[in-house]
Amino acid sequence: MSGTPSPRIVYCGMFGTLSRAPLAALLAAGHDVRAVIVPGQAGPGRASWGHLAPPPGWVAQPASLAAMLRRTIVDLAWERGLPVLAVGQLDGAAVAAIRAHAPDLIAVSCFPHRFPAGLLALPPLGVLNLHPALLPRGRGPDPLFWAFREHRAELAGQGGVTVHLMDRGLDAGPIVAQGRVAISDGMRESELELHAAALGAELLVGAIRDLAQGVARPHPQDEAAATTYPLPTAADFALTPERPARWVFNFVRGTGGRGVPYPLSIGGRRWLVRAA
DSSP states (O other), X not given: OOSSOOOEEEEEEOSSXXXXXXXXXXXXXXXXXXXXXXXXXXXXXXXXXXXXXXXXXXXXSOSSHHHHHTOOHHHHHHHHTOOEEEESOOOHHHHHHHHTTOOSXXXXXXXXXXXXXXXXXXXXXXXXXXXXXXXTTTBSSOHHHXXXXXXXXXXXXXXXXXXXXXXXXXXXXXXXXXXXXXXXXTOOHHHHHHXXXXXXXXXXXXXXXXXXXXXXXXXXXXXXXXXXXXXXXXXXXXXXXXXXXXXXXXXXHHHGGGOOOEEEEETTEEEEEOOO
């Protein structure tokens, strides 16, 4: 990272593209990533966190393209010799383990645990979250599904990515950077995820640079325009004849990779749509 020295960063994410691409971009840009946090298991008799070490036979350079495509943020961390912490719950012990890495900033992309107040207040530069929606619209744990499910006429064809400072609300903190992603007819969710991950990686690198240089200008979200969606249920895959055919095609095409059938009832008859 040229110019201003990189802040010390702890990175929190999961095992898919939306976590892997931003971490890869931070490492490629020379940012000082000190540790990587992934979700782990928690329960009676289990510690709230633990270190993950490479298994026997793990190699830094994948032997095939298929193996390379399966790499996660854990592999990226191990390649750089970075510690990996699996966190089942963010209790006092887990927060202390993160504090030991003295982060100036925590970066998050698709991490499932809500941050307690003590962890939000820990890094001087704050906690940056990458969310694949145009906040304040599309808050919640599964924004890519709702990007296909809930597009209204004025929003059709528009997805996006937001980098914001986390607060105690759900995807509600001040926006640092934001960009749009076009959703074309017939686009699949995996394609949208790739585009969102690439744009999000670029935005996250820039947001960290601007925060470190003191030139970032976070602005509050418009609560009056906010929409929040839960995890989808089977009922959310239902099709109705009132929907335009173009919407039905794009919704089924976009979310079809989830393997859930789409019930459609017309005139007392019922079908299960499986593909578009």
